[in-house]
Amino acid sequence: MIELLVFAALAAAHPSADEIMARVAENQRRAVEMRSAFVYRQNVLVRLHRGNGRLAREEMSNFTVTPTADGFKRQLDHFAGKYQKDGRYIEYAKPGYEYNEMDIDGQLASDFADDFTGDGRSRDGVGAEWFPLTPERQQHYRFRLEGREEYLGRDVWRITLQPRGEQGFWAGEVLVDAAEFQPVLVTTHMAKGIPMVVRTVLGTNLKQFGFKVAYEKFAEGVWFPARYGGEFELRLLFLYKRKISISAVNSGFQRAEVDSRVLWNLPQ
Numbered sequence: 001m002i003e004l005l006v007f008a009a010l011a012a013a014h015p016s017a018d019e020i021m022a023r024v025a026e027n028q029r030r031a032v033e034m035r036s037a038f039v040y041r042q043n044v045l046v047r048l049h050r051g052n053g054r055l056a057r058e059e060m061s062n063f064t065v066t067p068t069a070d071g072f073k074r075q076l077d078h079f080a081g082k083y084q085k086d087g088r089y090i091e092y093a094k095p096g097y098e099y100n101e102m103d104i105d106g107q108l109a110s111d112f113a114d115d116f117t118g119d120g121r122s123r124d125g126v127g128a129e130w131f132p133l134t135p136e137r138q139q140h141y142r143f144r145l146e147g148r149e150e151y152l153g154r155d156v157w158r159i160t161l162q163p164r165g166e167q168g169f170w171a172g173e174v175l176v177d178a179a180e181f182q183p184v185l186v187t188t189h190m191a192k193g194i195p196m197v198v199r200t201v202l203g204t205n206l207k208q209f210g211f212k213v214a215y216e217k218f219a220e221g222v223w224f225p226a227r228y229g230g231e232f233e234l235r236l237l238f239l240y241k242r243k244i245s246i247s248a249v250n251s252g253f254q255r256a257e258v259d260s261r262v263l264w265n266l267p268q
Contacts, residue, residue: 020181024174024181025138041064041250042250047245055084056084057105060078083105083106104236131186142161142164148178154178159173159174159176171188171191172187183223185213212230213227214226214228227249228247
């Protein structure tokens with residue numbers, strides 16, 4: 001009887017990776033809803049480097065992010081960009097700027113920043129496809145509990161993930177707060193490389209494609225993606241080669257003020 005109680009206690013103290021991630025998914029659903037009560041600042045930095053290591057383009061954007069009924073709204077407060085031409089840097093003050101029709105850098109910088117930090121289908125801009133935390137995404141992955149450790153003063157579970165089937169795109173690991181079952185740090189990288197025929201015939205390749213997101217607790221039950229980013233190398237049609245990096249920092253969280261005044265049409 002005592003042995004059974006000890007075994008039950010150990011099992012409760014060490015849930016399986018699937019059990020942990022199921023609780024993470026449920027808590028993420030609640031946390032996403034609770035995040036909609038906060039206004040915050042978002043700073044985004046995108047850099048593109050040439051094959052020789054020199055900076056080709058840089059864009060810095062500062063936003064105020066406000067929740068809406070079904071998502072969020074981003075107001076651009078400040079923008080600064082620059083690109084290299086003929087050995088010197090030329091500055092510009094509007095996103096999406098392209099100095100000619102073949103300005104691939106300009107299109108990539110703008111599109112990638114919007115895709116990574118401004119996903120309108122989410123409540124915080126972070127696309128669900130980048131980090132498989134939702135129940136729907138988790139179905140395409142296998143999870144393995146690697147152990148329990150301390151990370152930045154928190155007791156966390158360390159769980160690795162691998163794709164299950166063709167729809168799983170990422171591999172990596174998740175650090176989960178052991179007390180609240182919230183993600184603390186998620187690191188992913190592309191699990192499968194670009195097919196050889198694409199690399200050799202089309203001269204197109206993608207290397208070191210991966211992302212990282214760090215969560216912080218700002219209120220009871222509210223964990224927010226505070227810092228996230230990624231870096232990768234892109235080669236297109238043999239001629240175009242760039243190392244692209246993006247980082248985003250969310251800060252200055254404040255509860256949104258709701259105007260609940262009612263205007264009555266009184267009879268004359």
